[in-house]
Amino acid sequence: MEDIISTAELLTTDGIPLKRSLKKAERRNKIRAFFLVFPLLLFIVVTFVIPIGDMLMRSVDDSQINTVFPNTFEEYKKWKKGEDDLPPEEVYKNLFLELANGDKRQIGKALTRMNYAKSGWKSLIKKTSREIKKIVKKGEEPVSYKDTMIEINKLWADPTYWYSFNQMVNERSSIYYWNALDRTYNEEGDVILQDEKRRMYIKTWIRTLKVSVYVTFFCLILGFPVAHLLANLPLRYSNLLMIFVLLPFWTSLLVRTTAWIVMLQQNGVINGVLVWLGILSDDGRIQMVYNETGTLIAMTQILLPFMILPLYSVMRVIPKSHMRAAQNLGAKPATAFWRVYLPQTIPGMSAGGLLVFVLAIGYFITPELVGGKDGQLIGHWIAYHLKTTLNWGLCAALGSILLFVMLIFYWLYNKIVGIDNIKLG
Numbered sequence: 001m002e003d004i005i006s007t008a009e010l011l012t013t014d015g016i017p018l019k020r021s022l023k024k025a026e027r028r029n030k031i032r033a034f035f036l037v038f039p040l041l042l043f044i045v046v047t048f049v050i051p052i053g054d055m056l057m058r059s060v061d062d063s064q065i066n067t068v069f070p071n072t073f074e075e076y077k078k079w080k081k082g083e084d085d086l087p088p089e090e091v092y093k094n095l096f097l098e099l100a101n102g103d104k105r106q107i108g109k110a111l112t113r114m115n116y117a118k119s120g121w122k123s124l125i126k127k128t129s130r131e132i133k134k135i136v137k138k139g140e141e142p143v144s145y146k147d148t149m150i151e152i153n154k155l156w157a158d159p160t161y162w163y164s165f166n167q168m169v170n171e172r173s174s175i176y177y178w179n180a181l182d183r184t185y186n187e188e189g190d191v192i193l194q195d196e197k198r199r200m201y202i203k204t205w206i207r208t209l210k211v212s213v214y215v216t217f218f219c220l221i222l223g224f225p226v227a228h229l230l231a232n233l234p235l236r237y238s239n240l241l242m243i244f245v246l247l248p249f250w251t252s253l254l255v256r257t258t259a260w261i262v263m264l265q266q267n268g269v270i271n272g273v274l275v276w277l278g279i280l281s282d283d284g285r286i287q288m289v290y291n292e293t294g295t296l297i298a299m300t301q302i303l304l305p306f307m308i309l310p311l312y313s314v315m316r317v318i319p320k321s322h323m324r325a326a327q328n329l330g331a332k333p334a335t336a337f338w339r340v341y342l343p344q345t346i347p348g349m350s351a352g353g354l355l356v357f358v359l360a361i362g363y364f365i366t367p368e369l370v371g372g373k374d375g376q377l378i379g380h381w382i383a384y385h386l387k388t389t390l391n392w393g394l395c396a397a398l399g400s401i402l403l404f405v406m407l408i409f410y411w412l413y414n415k416i417v418g419i420d421n422i423k424l425g
Contacts, residue, residue: 219352290373
């Protein structure tokens with residue numbers, strides 16, 4: 001009898017097997033849950049995933065110039081560079097014809113890319129194009145395209161211009177990443193250091209990491225006692241102090257940054273107070289703005305709340321009885337604090353540290369306004385190439401490296417602290 005009951009299939013009141021009915025209900029719940037999160041998922045894809053994917057593609061994409069001069073590049077690939085300093089007649093011929101018959105607008109875009117590889121390409125091509133159109137209008141066909149172009153401009157006999165084609169010959173290239181690390185290709189196609197005058201990115205990367213670490217450390221040193229006060233003061237005092245912590249969020253970032261320029265300049269408030277107190281002479285005022293010092297001071301003050309709030313959220317739930325118990329067991333206050341209280345605040349310190357560091361490493365407005373030339377971070381060069389030079393490939397490579405660096409730090413953080421230990425509230 002028991003065997004018959006165990007093997008019999010359970011049915012609902014409608015006669016449908018219970019197992020099938022449960023699966024159907026579960027599937028319906030999953031579909032409903034998916035449609036509930038679909039708008040958020042779509043928002044993340046459109047505003048986060050697609051732009052990052054586009055940035056990664058642009059950082060290696062070099063196909064545009066190959067579509068403007070396809071025949072020239074095909075012939076260039078056949079050239080054996082060790083045999084002659086200059087390419088053969090066919091390369092000159094195809095470039096001559098493609099300049100004569102090509103789309104002026106597309107050629108203009110290609111010239112911008114060529115100028116990234118070697119300065120002077122744009123003016124050379126423009127001058128040559130004007131002469132080529134005169135020759136074509138006359139209906140004359142050059143006996144030697146190579147000699148004709150060299151006669152138009154002697155720079156066509158300069159091998160360095162032709163060797164710069166090495167950077168553009170492939171539709172996918174890593175040249176932008178090498179440029180972002182102060183490297184380029186030589187005549188043989190090997191990676192070498194840029195000229196000393198063009199090396200600026202490695203210094204900026206080092207400065208960006210250094211400033212981010214310093215700002216995170218200073219925020220922790222300044223934020224820890226404030227968070228401790230917030231967590232241990234009576235409610236009416238802690239609420240008042242919390243208002244002062246949150247007050248910067250109610251003020252424009254641009255206004256706060258401009259205020260720091262006024263305060264830190266040589267004739268500003270801070271130098272004036274130091275002179276009034278007799279600490280500095282009137283001629284010995286300190287330069288604290290438009291340099292790395294100004295960047296550190298302004299960024300520390302602006303990002304300080306992002307350290308205080310995670311610390312406070314952890315400290316306020318730590319039982320005060322833990323410290324009393326440690327002291328009752330014979331520990332000195334300093335030992336009790338170091339051995340009992342401080343380890344319990346690690347989730348807050350790690351969360352605040354990660355938050356401040358991630359914000360600091362990609363900061364732009366404050367270093368740009370307060371830092372000057374000596375306090376600029378990598379965000380300056382990303383904005384510069386995005387808006388001024390229109391070198392979107394290099395801009396995308398810089399952004400991709402910045403993203404990669406942040407992912408490395410995130411991975412290290414997860415290995416050392418563990419992402420599950422983050423507490424923001």
